[in-house]
Amino acid sequence: MIETLQLGLANLLAPAVLFFALGFGAGWFRSDLTVPESAAKTLALVLMLAIGFKGGVEASKAGITTAFASAAGAGLLLSFGIPVLAYVILKAISRLDRTTAAATAAHYGSVSIVTFVAGTEFLRASGVPFGGYMVAVVALMETPAILSALFLAGSGASGRQGLRGDLIREVALNGSVVVLIGSFLIGALTGERGMEKLDVFVGPVFQGVLVLFLLDMGLVASRRLREARSLTPALIAFGLGMPLISCALSIGLGLVLGLAPGDAAVLAILAASASYIAVPAAMRIALPSADPGVYLTLSLAVTFPFNLLLGIPLYTAVTAAIIG
Amino acid sequence: MQTIRRKKLEIIVEAPVLRRVEAILGEAGVRGWTVLPNLEGAGSHGEWRAGDYAPGHEKRLILAIVAADVAEAVMARLATFFADYPGVVCSSDVDVIRGDRF
Numbered sequence: 171m172i173e174t175l176q177l178g179l180a181n182l183l184a185p186a187v188l189f190f191a192l193g194f195g196a197g198w199f200r201s202d203l204t205v206p207e208s209a210a211k212t213l214a215l216v217l218m219l220a221i222g223f224k225g226g227v228e229a230s231k232a233g234i235t236t237a238f239a240s241a242a243g244a245g246l247l248l249s250f251g252i253p254v255l256a257y258v259i260l261k262a263i264s265r266l267d268r269t270t271a272a273a274t275a276a277h278y279g280s281v282s283i284v285t286f287v288a289g290t291e292f293l294r295a296s297g298v299p300f301g302g303y304m305v306a307v308v309a310l311m312e313t314p315a316i317l318s319a320l321f322l323a324g325s326g327a328s329g330r331q332g333l334r335g336d337l338i339r340e341v342a343l344n345g346s347v348v349v350l351i352g353s354f355l356i357g358a359l360t361g362e363r364g365m366e367k368l369d370v371f372v373g374p375v376f377q378g379v380l381v382l383f384l385l386d387m388g389l390v391a392s393r394r395l396r397e398a399r400s401l402t403p404a405l406i407a408f409g410l411g412m413p414l415i416s417c418a419l420s421i422g423l424g425l426v427l428g429l430a431p432g433d434a435a436v437l438a439i440l441a442a443s444a445s446y447i448a449v450p451a452a453m454r455i456a457l458p459s460a461d462p463g464v465y466l467t468l469s470l471a472v473t474f475p476f477n478l479l480l481g482i483p484l485y486t487a488v489t490a491a492i493i494g
Numbered sequence: 495m496q497t498i499r500r501k502k503l504e505i506i507v508e509a510p511v512l513r514r515v516e517a518i519l520g521e522a523g524v525r526g527w528t529v530l531p532n533l534e535g536a537g538s539h540g541e542w543r544a545g546d547y548a549p550g551h552e553k554r555l556i557l558a559i560v561a562a563d564v565a566e567a568v569m570a571r572l573a574t575f576f577a578d579y580p581g582v583v584c585s586s587d588v589d590v591i592r593g594d595r596f
Contacts, residue, residue: 204545206545207544207545327578327579330578331514331574331575332517333511336511336513390547393546393547394547397540399540447549450550451510451549451550452550453550454508454511454549454550454551455510455511455550458508458580462550462551463539466548466549470547
């Protein structure tokens with residue numbers, strides 16, 4: 171218990187979390203602080219490139235093992251399954267229409283890459299080892315949730331209007347996935363030799379980029395929350411409770427599949443995270459009548475801050491207590 | 495200077511469906527158009543500002559000069575499309591030089 175509290179406190183005082191809080195406070199009190207849109211996109215690219223590359227180099231050292239196959243299988247299962255559970259819960263506790271409930275459910279089945287980055291940084295700082303291949307698991311978990319949501323919502327507009335190709339392109343070839351998987355493959359191909367060339371970029375520079383990115387995320391999240399009109403107490407409770415349910419499911423699956431403690435912790439963080447980049451864009455094509463005031467506000471302004479501040483150390487501690 | 499009466503189409507769409515709308519223009523016989531970014535505005539869901547984080551909501555403005563029959567075909571086709579997707583389409587009379595190009 172004391173160890174959990176220490177972990178939680180250490181997380182709250184990490185620069186990344188404090189910069190997020192700074193951005194959140196600045197946005198909440200209407201400061202004119204902004205990170206220009208093109209700069210934010212560049213920061214996101216650097217983050218994706220660095221974590222993809224680092225994961226690839228680590229995977230090249232360990233090789234592709236059965237542990238990767240287990241983690242990948244568990245990730246796919248969670249991404250397909252969590253939206254179904256999230257949809258049932260949303261329909262039970264709220265008056266959301268079918269389409270908005272399905273779109274929201276998709277966000278919770280898919281993953282947040284920035285939560286993954288913050289989570290793996292926390293695990294590294296806590297001395298919990300995990301497989302570099304987990305980067306590939308992140309990419310695998312982005313899409314299945316979207317398919318589940320389409321199934322839950324019934325026929326979407328994209329099929330009627332000849333937009334299936336655009337939807338597939340948006341989902342499979344969205345910029346963050348391309349850079350993440352591409353960098354992972356380049357890292358796996360070039361290994362330590364490649365790391366020698368990029369170590370400053372992937373190492374020290376990465377930390378600076380991460381805090382700047384989180385500063386922007388804080389600004390964006392608080393502005394979104396200030397303007398939230400569609401959130402009810404029940405929906406906010408969902409945004410805080412669903413990550414805990416997903417984490418519990420993930421730990422159960424990790425136990426059944428015999429995942430290593432570090433991999434299980436990463437998977438729990440991924441399962442608990444909610445997408446706010448790839449899925450919202452896909453939903454504008456697939457389910458345009460769904461209300462982004464609900465799904466984007468919940469995932470970005472409720473679940474993401476919760477995970478960053480409290481969730482990540484909590485999921486790590488619970489995983490360690492059960493699997494570690 | 496000789497001018498010819500044509501129709502100007504102004505279409506506002508969200509970025510993820512831009513290509514589909516462009517394809518519809520091509521199918522309806524539009525030979526050329528220009529796409530511009532939309533920076534800020536307001537609509538049924540309130541205001542939207544440059545720099546707001548709303549993936550998939552970025553808007554584009556398509557400008558096209560066409561003959562009247564082509565404008566009618568585009569409007570009919572987009573009426574069906576905008577039953578499902580958010581967007582605006584309007585047509586107005588304009589006088590253009592080099593009218594044979596449109």
